[in-house]
Structure formats: C-alpha cells, structure tokens
Amino acid sequence: MTLYRLFCAVCLTGLFVLSGSLPSSAELVRFEALSSPEQNLVIYSSTDTDRIVYLVRAFQNKYPTISIEYHELDTTDVYQRITGETDAGKKTADLSLSSAMDLQIKLVNDGYSAPYYSDETETLPDWANWRNEAFGFTYEPAVMIYNRNLAPSLKNVVSRFELAKTLNENDHTLNNRVVTYDPGRSGLGYLFGTQDAVQSEDFWYLARSLGDSGVKLMTSSATMINMVANGEALIAYNVLGSYALARARENPDLAITIPQDYGLVMSRIAVISKNARNPEAAGLFVDFLLSREGQQLIAGPASLYAIRSDIQGEATARKLQELANGPLIPIHLGPGLLVYLDHMKRQVFLNRWQRAMEGK
C-alpha cells in the first residue's frame, strides 16, 4: 500500500463538446506499477480521479505489475478521442469508463469496442450488459437535494409533481433558487432530461414550471450541490446521487430525496476498445470493477453505488431500493439510447427545452 505512488500531470487538450464549444480540461494521472516487469493500462474516464483512486490502488495490489495511465476526461472527450484515434488507425485507450451511457452505447454500436466474457460479467443484470461489450458497474440514482436548514418544508417535495406544484405556488420562496442540469451543455444532464421525457410527458410540465421559476442551469452535480449548500439555491433537481450522498455525509444541512414517482438510475459504463494495446489488462480491470472486492470499494470509499445486489453498505443498489418509496428505473443499455444522439432529435429536444425555459 505504501509503495503506491501518485504522479499527477495536468495537460490541456483541444476539446469539442457536442453541445457547442465549451473549453474543458483533461487530467492525466499515472499510477506506476508496484513491481516489474510492468505492463501499461490506459484508461479514458469521466469519473473523478479522487474517486477511482481507491479502486486503482486495490487493483494494483492484486496485479502489481500493471501500471495505469488514467486520463480524466469529459464524457464527450472520452467518446471523441476513442473514435478519432481508432478511425485514424492508431491505438487508443484500453478501457473507457464513462457516465455518458448513450455515447458508450454508440461506441459499441459503431464497432469501436471489443467483447469480453468472464464469470464477473455473467453476474450483471441484463439491462447493464449490452453485447458483452458495454458493462454497467455502478447504480447511481438521479436525486433531488435540498437545504433542510434554509427550507425545511422542502422535505414534503417527494415527487416531480410536488416539485412542480411547489414551484408554481411558492414562487416567492423558490424563485431563482432552484437549479438543475443544463441539457444543452452537460451530457449527463441531457441523458437525465431525455430519459425523463421518455418516462413521461409530465416532464414537460415540470420543465415549464422550472422555466417559470427562473431555474439556474449548471453543468455539474458538484456545482449544484455547492449552490444548495451555500444557500444560493434551495433545491437541485436531477443531481447525481453518488455525489449528493458523499456531500450529505459531511454536511447535515443537505438532504436527499429520491422522487417517489420514479427514481431514474444511471450506470457508469466500461467499454474495452477494439484498438486496445492491452485488452487483457482492461479485462482484468473490468472484472475487478465487478468483483465483490471492487464493488465493496464502490459502495464504500468511492461512493459510486454498487450495482451488485450482494454488497452491503450505504452506497449500494440494495440500500437504495430500501430507501426509495417508489420504483427505481435503471436506464437500460440498448439501441434506444442512440435515439437522443441523433442530431435532429437533439435539436428537437433542446428546442422544446428552450421553449419550456421561456415558460411556453
């Protein structure tokens, strides 16, 4: 454990985001192998390095000869670097870990991935394994988080309908103090928004109510949680549960609500690249992510919600199912996710969102 060395290098890369040109940074962290001869595993990931570090450390303890080059990237960059490098005939990351389920499915659908089978992948539920090429390894709910110190009455907001009602009635309280993802600028926000739209037409009622209340649109869960914590906002809608949980542990002012009508659940997706240099090591890492040991770390220090049902702990699918008062609907891996990646469909959705924001 103490042999663990962390090298951190920050490098900027030219990036392109689907929604437009938003500059974003890429961070490269190299975890040296604990012993030689070493083999290198390259990962492109949208998961924060300070979360994955627990998993990487345990993985290297198990496989001391593997060094890991961890590129923390925006979800769009994960997608574009893998497709770009593969199309150019170059080697690319061995493994990609991304919360953009739709983009990961597109990687698989368009042939940028390699299949992998193991006892661990067999244990996954069907909705979390597509073609043995895309593997969901977390079970993270989209939640509402509110400041119970500043707005204790918000504990009664237990569903989307209640939220819309509260927005419409108490416009004095929540006006300009509600925040959610900007689907136009955030991949995850777009995923949550479109999946909400798939679930129910009522989503547009909520969207109009948010628009009427002067909702603030942000690009990351961390920012939204910060705003709720410092009182800039009283409630945030569709915040990533894993981040909310970690923050709520430290800050007693923060309270989490899983909507009763349904709780949307997303899963981080691991995909092994077709043009991987070291697919064996990538397979080992996938197996580790899905193993009891890996899942226990996901449920524990990494706080990413374990997908395996045989894991005990707070951040687990099991615990979540106990806490939720309504159905939990995981976003299924499959070709349906490709629909909202269609540029015309995206335009149709964002136009409607824009009209809703204008209260129309």
Next chain:
Amino acid sequence: MSVKLPPSWSIRRRVLAWLFLAMTLIFSANLLSSYYNNIAAADSAFDRLLLASASAIAERTVVREDGLLVDIPYVALDMLASTAQDRVFYAVSAPDGSVITGYPDLPLPTETSPEPIFYNADYKQTSVRIVAIRSFVSGSNVSGFAMIQVAQTRGDRDELSYNLLRQSAFRMLVIAIVGAIAAWFSVSIGLRPLTRLREALGRRSPEDVRPVLHHVPNEFKPLVGAVNGMLKRLDGGLWSMRNFISDASHQLKTPLASLLAQSEMAMRENNLDDMHEALIKVNKSAKRTSRLAQQLLSHASATQSLPTFTTIDLAQLAHDTIEVLLPQAIAKTIDLGYEGDRQAAMVGDRMMIGELILNLADNAIKYSPAGSVVTIAVRGEGNAVTLTIEDNGPGIAAENRQNVFERFIRLHDAKAEGCGLGLSIVLEITEKHGATITLHDAASGGLKVVIIFPLPEKEASKRGRIT
C-alpha cells in the same frame, strides 16, 4: 450406387448400413433445405420488426419551414433491442438524396420501389439486414420521396435460424435412432420364423426327410422350396436304395443258394468226370452271380450318384463301345456296325453314357440270333443328338414295352444270361440327362431303341454350370 459389403456381414449389419447410408443422404438434403428455409423464416420474422421501426421514423419525418425534420421516436430504435442485442443503424435521406440524419454511409438499395426493400449488406465490418422505405413528404420548399433505412446486425436472425436448424437436426437424430432400433428388432422379428425352422430341423432324426411345412415369410419360400426339393430327392434316393437293397438281396439269394447246392453236389461226386461236370455248372452259376452283382453295383451307381456333366463326343463313345464288344459279336457271328455322324458333341456324364451304350449294344448282341446285324447310329439333328441301336433279333412285343424298364424283368427267361437290370439302368441314365427313350420295331423286324438327347449348346452349358 453400389456398396461392397464383406460377405460375412450379418443381415442386421447390412440393413443398418443401408439405413445409415439412406438416412445420411436424406438428412443432408433435409438439413440443407431447412438451413435455407430457416434463414428465410428468421428474416421474415425480424423483417417485420425492422419495417415497423422504419415506418415509425417515416411517420415523424415532416417538412418544416427550414427543410425536412426527423423526430425519431424513442421506440423506433428501442423496439430493435433484442435478445442477441443486435447493433442498429439508420439513415434518413431527403428527396434529393442527401442524408439528413443517421449514418450517411449506410449502403443504399440497388433498386427503387414503392414497396419496402429488404436487403443484405456489409457495414462496419459485419453483415447487416437493411430495410429501405419511401415516404412522401411535401411542403413549401421540399416535395418528393424521403428514404428511411433501418439496419440491424444479423445476430438474432442467425441465432433463430441456428436454433431452428438445431431443432430439426435433433428431430432427425431421434428419427434415425428410432429407425435404427426398429431395424435392429425388425431383423430379429423378421428372422424369427427362420430361427424356429432351424430349431425344428435341428431336432429331426437323420432319417427324417419329410418336407418342411413351416410357415415362413414370402422371402424365404423359395429357400424352403429348394430345401424341400432337396429333401424329396434325398428321400427318393433313400427309398430307391432301400428298395434296391431288398430287391438285390432277394435276387442274389437264389443264385447263391443254387451255387451253394451245386458246389455241395460237386463235392459229393466221387467220379472225376462227374465232378468236372458239376464244377462247370458251379462255374457257370458263379459267372452269372458275378454278372448279377456287377450289374447291381452298376445300377446302384447309376441311380445313386450325381452325374458330372462335361462336353463329350457321343460318336466317339459309340465307337469305343463297338471296339469293346467286337470280340463278343465276332464270337456270335454278329455284324456289329456304326453309321451316322463322325462327331456329335453333347453334354453329359462320360461314364454313364458309356454304360448306356454298352448296355443297349450288349443286349442287342445277347438277344439276337447268330448272323444278325446290330447297328449303332449317332446323328446330330437340330437341337438334339439321337442315338439309335437297331437289331434284327426277336424284338419286343408292343404290350411288353412298358415293362422292360422295370428292374429284374426278363422276357427271354432262362436261356439268356441277362439278369433284367440293363434297361432299368439305361432308363435311369436317360432320365438323368433329360433324354427320352423310345422302343420301336426295326425295319428288319427286330428292336430299335431311340434315345434323343435334347441338348442344344446353350441349354447344355447352362445345365453344366448348375451342376
């Protein structure tokens, strides 16, 4: 199609081998046809889904002020989520052919049709099934047919057709196994009558030559018929052997008794001349008895033994016989002669035919008075060879002609030396050769024996092979 089976293969093995061969052929053909049928069946099942997806997209392809707008419904692609988790591709093209959304490099159909077109193509290094449909769109700036293509990898189809194929292969395997078991037991059951027959024949005593009366399947009737024919011949042989033995013992008893009596009388003579005379009688009796025994044996061999057929020259045999009998004929001043063909080939048993000619000629010489003429003639006529022996002896009255062939019948009793077996031997031999024998009055008043061997070359050679 011919299969060489080792001669020692059992019927069961032969049946199973043929069954295996036939089934292999049938099954290969069946599997091949069901392979193609299954692909067609899988295609038609999944094509409908593909079409539904394309139709759902077509429904949401509309003209807006800024051009064509496609609002792909979520279900359009979600409905293609399948058990084999096939990859999905789509493209929508405007009436001018430009791809407005989707995968712009999706292979186009080779034909155009108002009906949906289903086709196979290779895309992104895998084989895909594509449907292309046309949808009429009209607005201020765009008007015409938009094309919607939806494609799916073949995983599900292949899985379905593979499963169907596996099922039909399994069914055929079951049929093959049941067929093999049925064949196995049907051979046992089919051969059961034969087993019973074998046991019944095994229990028989060596003397039991009654015909087999068991019920057997049609296929074995010729075999049983052949066995019965053989038993009948065996029975005839045994019967005539027994008859012959009783006849022979009866016939030998008398001359042996008289020989005994004569020799005793000779022993009692004191006078040397009388004794000499008695011994001459004894000698005569012994000669006669010896001749009788010889003829009995000859008759026995003619009736009991199977002939060995070869090609023989009847004319040559006649000449040989004449040579043998010539001293005897000269002694009796009989003119023994030959007329007819120089050569007359036929198929027969050399020994038996020789015996036949010898017997007839000997009889002719024996029963004709001194100075007579005996003529042996051989002539090939068409499909037969005719042997004629003619004398100018006393002949045989028409009413007696039937009897002369019986054993031990003598018409010219005491005086002659014959014992009555000669013509019976002749008859046996002619029968064995399928020949006919007839007795006629000779032109000179004596007896004319005519034997016709109906043996054309082909017939003859066939018979020769069978025996």
